[in-house]
Structure formats: C-alpha cells, structure tokens
Amino acid sequence: MEQRRSPRSGLSRPGNSHRPDMGRRRFLGYLVAAPTLAAAAQLGQSLTSPREAGAAIPSPPEPSEVYDLNDLLTLAATPTSNLIAVVLNKDGTASFDMPRAESGQGITTMAAMLIAEELELPLDKIDVTLADARPELVFNQFTAGSNTTISMYNPIRVAAAIARQQLLRAAAIQLDETVTRLTPHLGFIEAPGGRKLSYGDLAELAASQETKEVETELKPRSQFKIIGTPRNRIDALDAVTGRKKFAMDLDVPDALPTMICRPPTIKGTVGSVANVDAVREMPGVTDVATIATGVAVRAKTFGQCIDAANALEVSWNPGTVDGESDETVLDRIKKAEIPLAVPKLGPLTGVVEGEFTFHFRNNAALEPNTAVADVRPDSAEIWAPLQSPILCQQQVAEQLGLPVSAVTVHVEQAGGAFGRRMFNDVVLEATEASRKMGKPVKLMWHRTDECRQGRMHPMCTSRIRASYAGGNVLTFEQRHTSVATDYTQGFGEIITALAGKVPPLGQGNELGFSVPVFELTVNVPYNFGVVTQLLNETYTYDTFPTSSVRNLVNPDVRTAQELIVDQLAAKMGKDPYEFRRAFVDDERVRAVLDKAAEVGEWGRAMEPNTAQAITVHKEYKGATATLVEIDCRPETVNRKIRNAVTGPRVTRVVMAVDTGLPINPRGLEAQMQGGIMDGIAQTLTSSLHLKDGTLLEGSWDDYFYTRHWNAPFETKVVVMPPTTGEPGGAGEFGVPSSMAAVACAYARATGTVPTSFPINHATLSFTPKPTVPPLPPSPTNGLKFAY
C-alpha cells in the first residue's frame, strides 16, 4: 500500500516545502464506485522501528522485542485485499463501518478522529458504526491484543485523505479553480473570495463511476489539529442518557427473554429433566428446551426466566473437573514446572529467588453475555457484541448446516469485553435454543452463570531466580507454568496461520498456541545479562473454560518480576527507583519511569504501614511506569463495609504512559485508569475459588472486583508527548505495571513479600451461594435500602 518516492521527484505539495529533502510517503487507496463519494484503503499496514539496546550488561533481544504480538496480528491482516471505506453522505456527514468491536476502549472515537483529521470535517459529523461479520476480511475483523489502533491508523487516514482529495477535485471543477487554491475546512471547500461548497453539495459530484486505485499523501504530523488532542467519546451523550443500546436492549420482533438452567459443576451436562411440562405452564413461560450446555427457558420477562430456570428439576452428569479444587490444580501446576537452571555461579555471586501463585480470575464484563438469534429453516440472523464475528458466523453456519452466506451476524456495542467476547459461547447457545424452539430468542447469562460457567484467567505460577555480582545482574530466569489457555476461538486461526513465520519459536508447536503468544508478549525490560523465560502448560485447553482477562500473561509475569527486582535492589543496596533507572533497557521506559517518580514524588516521607512502590512495563509498542501508594494500617485494613472486602487501600496512583503517538490522550488516560483498577483488583481482592469442580463465587458480592471503596483517592495519568510518531496499543496496557506496583507497595508497607495473588485468596470471606437451584432468587426487600 505504501510507496516511497525519491526525495526530489518534484511531487511534494506546497504544504511540504518546508522539508524539501524529505520525500512525502505516498499511500495507495481506492475510489469506490458508489452513488456518493466513497474512498477506501486496505487494512494491514503497520510500521515498526527497531528498539535500542541499553547499558549495563546487554541482554540479547528477546522474541517480544524482535517481533511482538502486534506485529503478528498486523501481519495476519496483510494477505487480505479487502477494504474499509469512508463514505460521504448528501447531508454532509461521513460514515465509517468499522470492522472491530467497540467495548468501551474508545476505538470508534479514535476512528472518527482520524477521519476528521484527514477529511477536515468536524467530529460530530462523523458516524462510526460497527460492521456486520465480513467473511472476506478473513483475519481482519478480530479485536484483540490492543491491536486496533495500531492496525487501523494508516488505512483509515488513507481512505479519508483520498476522500478529501476527491472533494477538492470536484470542487475545483464546480468553482472553476485550481485545486491548489482551494482549502478544505470544517466540512466546506473554500475558495478565494469567500466562495465555498459544502461537502454535502459535493458528495454526489465527487462520486466515482468506477472502482480504481489512487495515490494520496497523508498530513504531516506537524499539521495535526485533532490527532493528539484530548477528545470526548463520540458516544458519551448516549451513555449518560441511557440511550446507548446494547444487545439486550434490542427490540427484535418476538425475541423473548431466554435464560439457561446450568449444571452445578463446570461443564456438566444434562442427564434428564423431570418437569418440563410443569415449568412450561409457569407464568410468562413460552418454551423449554434442552441444549448442549443446559436447559433453556424462554419467557415474557427475564425475571420469569430466572424463576423457571430455578424450578427445573434436572439430573446432571458430571463435568470436566468434578474432582478438582484449588489445591489439586496448584499441585498439578507445581508438578509441571520446568526446573530453573542457572549457569555455574562464582563465590561472590548472590541469588534472589521467588515463586508466586496467581489464582483463577473471572473475565466477565458488566454487561453479561447476551445474544439475539433468529434461526429460520434456511437462514439465521444474529445480534451480539463480538470480538471475532467472522468466526462466529462460520460456527453458526456449521452448527445449523447452512452456508456461511445464509448467516448474518450483526456486531453490537459491548458493555465491556476484556477478552470474554472473543468466544462465541452465548451465540451458539442462542442459535441452538432458537432452532429448537422455532422462535427468536434474546438469550442472556445470569450473573451467577458468568461466575460459575464463564471463562477465567488460568491459574498459574511464576518462578524466578536471579543472580548478581559486582553491581550487575548476571542472570534472570523465569519459569511460568499455567493451566492451559483456550485459543480455539479468535486467536487460534491467526496463530496457526502464522506460527511458522515467528522467530524463534522455541519449543515449536507442540505446546499449542500458548507458547508463541507467550514468547511474543513477555520480556524483562532490564539489562539483566542472560535472560530466559519459559512457559509450560498443564491440562488440555478445554478442561477449564479459560481466556485472557484484559491481557493474558503479562500482569502475572511482570508482577513476579518486579517483586524480584525490588529484592535485587535491596540486596544490592540500591533505591528501587534508582535501581530500575540504572538497569532499564530502553530510553522510553526510562523516561516514563522518571516522569512517574517526579510527578508521584518518589521518596516522600510515608507513615508506618504505608509505602510507595514504582514499576515499569513495555509492550504494545509503548512504555508505562506506575507509582503506587498503599495504606496497610490496621484501621484501614480492618474497616468494615457490608458484604464487601476492604483490606489494604491503594490511596494514590501516578502512571506515566508513552504509546508512541497518543491519538486521543483523554481516551488513553481513561484506558490507563481502567487498567489501574484491574491491577488493584488482581493484586488485592479478585479471584475465583474452585472446590470439587464448582467455582464458589456467584456474583459481584463475592467476586471482589475493585469497588468505589477500594479505589484510590487520587489517580493521575501522565500521557507522554509523542515519541515514535506511531500509535501503540492501550486497552490492556495499563494492567501489568499497576498490578506489579500494588504488589511491590504491599511488600514494602508490610515487610512481607506476597507470594499468592490476590493476597486475600486464602481467606474465604463469604458464604457460597447454592448451586442447585442454579440462580440466586432476586430479593424483594429492595425498598428497605432506598437512600
């Protein structure tokens, strides 16, 4: 798509004359035959720049530095020749149908900003919708790994730039002017003497009769007026007025509420149902049908579905892990651990070691899994928030024995995703229920289903041994051992397609997909001599329902590392910040570290049982540093709140983030703030307890995600000015350094290095809800709590 012209080709436009020696990069895109102006570009363009090595004892580049996950996802996008298009409408607005999932991370706003920048159109005139499944995009409609901005940055701008160029040409003809004398400005093409034409007037005149390739240039960064400036979300008004529609708010004719009575243990199956007829007679209930994962009930309201699901008398077959509990899983992980093997050490060499356990964590968003399905004899239509809609369409077609073209999949706005919506579980349930009932359904998971049968971050351990001598760290070994992660949806296709191209694969394919992803995402961002990081998995990928939770391995991997880094610093007599400063292997990391230390007032006096900590992280073509202050005083730890865990409180967080080129600093700040709350939850409170094949947590009153009373009083995110000039990822980026910093701060405040996460996991601080009947009945005393 990109071509580079020789520097003096004479093609630079007047606006570029201040850089006579630099050829402007030219990009290829398309004009598409359409009734109004439509300009398009291929997906699959990314630029990477090699990273600099640091001081101290340089570590050889690790795979993630040579070739990170985002390069892989971007490469996966390259083979497709399909287009994304910006369309200009007769009312002067522009439309863009985005082949990605918006789930709160702000990518629709990002897309609108890129279009506004190149098209010179106000933001509020740009309508970004989510595209239906487009199977021809193959790998290019997959939202994961914080890759959206990285892979869409150039294509969206190219399409918008072509549209602008075409508008200028059309206006030149209309106004009998030369293009160079015209200026696009806020939705108008202006000519000298105050004459102007609106984009709406030009939409048809600028339309192309044929689809053809065209060249364009992009605005130089020095002329950006929108990219890099803080902007509010384009859907903010809808969100605060309750008008924003999620799948469960859709009004699809006859798609009545549907829920599922689920087994008491993970992945149990239905044996028989004793009272189908009686349940079908219950108020509001229209249908009852056994499906692969349980017994589906359809009713006039979801409330009546809950009652019906609870009234079903089902005999259940065992699931996949009925004999398993936290202890048995951990035991098996420990048996699978690959031994640490340090080279021979001299007499003056010191060693720091640690072993850390990270328990299961639920990945549900606040909007539960929801899908609307309307299955007909020869077609099906689906509405759901989806991170991998193409795969979803293929799976539904396969389930129904229909051609892919008979299945329409609409992607809805998601109420959070975090990796959950890469998996199409709920769609397949809705499809099966609709087919068996012969009616449309709006299938929603109960919160308790989410906790007990939803997907979780795999339990894992991380062992580290580091050696040091003479002021240097000589070796740093990490062995990460995990319950197998399910990559069969979404990721699976991409990795299998490209695994052979990824250098170096280490253990090859025998460990499935996880090793490549591990190798592509982890690193040790310090010059620690000989660094090795290995992943080993136990169980098969489908034993436990697993997936990522706002990143997969790095929150845990980096937390383990940073706890060891603090110990190394202590052993070597260095301040934790100064130590990191001396050893970080990347100038951008050092810069964010310095910024966080400065703004966070590193080293300020802290009361007993309170402490600061500071950590870094690099991934997604960017760098973060997080300074955390924690309060572990008894009066804080033991404060009482009804039906809640309190414990240590993170009182203040300062994070500095460099994403190369922040497109929307306000949106980036929001993503980092969210990542911080996940980091706090994962270190202090959030986990699942497995007992005899059942997860004990059943709602938000026992699955302890960060709440207002756990949130810091002060959260400050410093967005660094552009560094590389290319955008990096954001959605998951805030978690690793936050989680690590909370853990390090806890260690410094209490004098005890935590080794099991979250730190409150050992105490079961709630009474588990029953598993039969499966759903907690809704209380009736709500008015008592009115305030």
Added chain:
Amino acid sequence: MPQHTFIVNGKQVTVDIEDDVRLLWVLRDVLGINGPKYGCGINVCKACTCHINGKAFNPCSVRVGDVEPTDEITTIEGLPGTVDADLHPMQEAWLERDVAQCGYCQPGQIMAAVAKVRQARAAGHEVGDADIDEIRNICRCGTYARIREAIKSGAQRM
C-alpha cells in the same frame, strides 16, 4: 392477571403482570425502558439503580406488586425532567469529565450519584470521599477515578 399502576418518568402507566415480577423486568421487558441495566439481579451491582420518590433504589429487588399507584419511579431517561432541562447537572458533569467507557454501568452510577449528593446534604454536609466510598455501583471498566471527580463537580451545580 393483576394490573399495576404507577408513575414512571412523570407518566402514569398500567401493566398486566404477576405481582412478584421484579420492577426491573417490568421496566425493561414490558415497558421497553432500557436505561436501567441488569448486572446481577440481587441488588449488589447497582447497574439498575433508579429513583423512587426521589430516593435511589434497585428495581431488580422490588416486586411490582409492592409499588404503590402514587409512587413516582424515575429512570435515567426521566432524570433531566426532574430539573426541567435537557440534561441533569450530574449528566453534564459526566460529559465534561468524559466518564463513560463502555457506558453500561453509567446510568446507574449517575442515578446513585444524584441520590448520594442529596443524602449528604440532608445530613448537613457536601458530598465527599467518605460518601463516595459508600456508593456500591460497580464499574467493571474501572472508571472510578473520573466518577469521583464528576460527582464532586456535579454536586456543585446541583
């Protein structure tokens, strides 16, 4: 089937439904008022927070049969109407801080915030960190930092 009459967002409504159906489902599935969101159904996530006669409550945990004909229910859709404006000052504060991420929890957060500010005032003080710590609405996207700021600035305009 029993009939239930009450007031929603200033308008009287009547629905035919069993007494024990929780008000949340009457609002959403029968009346098509989708601002109040489902997140747990057991009064813990607070995504469904609405007002009853000006006080915050959770309709997922109230039987429609327990709602009186004179009860005034306000959902996020009706909040601006309580101040005769296009937007309530708390919604404006939310926009100014660009609080929402996915937005799913935000109608409930805003309804809770408005009630919390009033509750603090009734107790003789302005809303502060200790009051905000009492708000039970969960945000899985982690927007707590901006919510904290928005509540304080929204309170100043209320």
